[in-house]
Amino acid sequence: MATLQLTHAPVLNSSAQLLILPVNTAGVLLDPILTRTKRLYPDNYQRYYRACRDGSLEVGSCLLHKRSREQAGLAVSSNGNQPSYIANLVISDHPYHPTRLRWLTAALVDLQQQLIPLIRYQGIRRVALLSRPLIFNHPRQDTSDESSLENLVPLDWYADCLPLLTQKLQDLPKLRIDIHLPKDITL
Template sequence: MIIYTKNNLFKSPAKVLVNTVNTVGVMGKGIALEFKRLYPDMFHQYQRYCENGQLSIGKLWLYKSPTKWILNFPTKQDWRNKSKIEYLEAGLKKFVENYQRLGITSISFPELGAGNGGLDWNKEVRPLMERYLSKLPIRIYIHLYSKKNPKAEFMSIKETQTWLNSQPDL
């Protein structure tokens, strides 16, 4: 079941939060930068995976913190490049094939590849995400970007950490 929301991704009740990443080990902008700040250990592991060639398009990496799980989802190869719709499709296909085995019961996605990735949310990304995710029997939150929402970097770290430490929606 897909639930569209304008709430901040980091305040999601979902067990798993999706982090859009590249495959060269840089989290310097957008939502990835916020994940880097909130989960520094995850970021260092991510860099090692990238350096060793273990993270590629269509390959997802699930990081399990004590409170939230982070699904690192490559939407571009290099941070300097735009996302490609086929990269998103490869990742969504992998997610659908593996979410049960990974124990994912609820998940929050941002608008994959639509922000800094440059893809068109309404014409390209949303139809693709709906095609892959709409029939899954788990709660899938899709967080829509809104200029009215406070950016995560302007929220207090304490407030964000309180939400991250809350019990996930099982």
């Protein structure tokens, strides 16, 4: 059984072996932490951006990236605290469109299937999940059409996201998952 722990600690300072980043299929990262990961993990961003541009990335999927280790330079000293893997959880088709429950469910199922071999054969035990893109996903479109209003409502953290994360990730064996929340969300 996986242990899910809610925390307010900065996600980029965690000692997780796998970092889960909620992204979109447009290749545009607006969240400040996601923008910072472009510079911190350029190999992951280049692979993610290429997949967005060639159309191979679908909403509701997970793009898992094994990071290449740096062998020389100043980054070697901090290389031990960085994740070995980055999972790009594709939860939306555009940064201004909110996450839909079916997209998040499909992406979590895909993530779960990709995590089993990593846990079993690579010894992955600590995972960090950035939750802010799941929480602060406000629509910026015209909501005058009643039929489209249903699809533009952001997911509620307590009613939608947290129960779904618990349901889909709880059965993973021998894993600690730190869910990094913004400070204004109560633990």
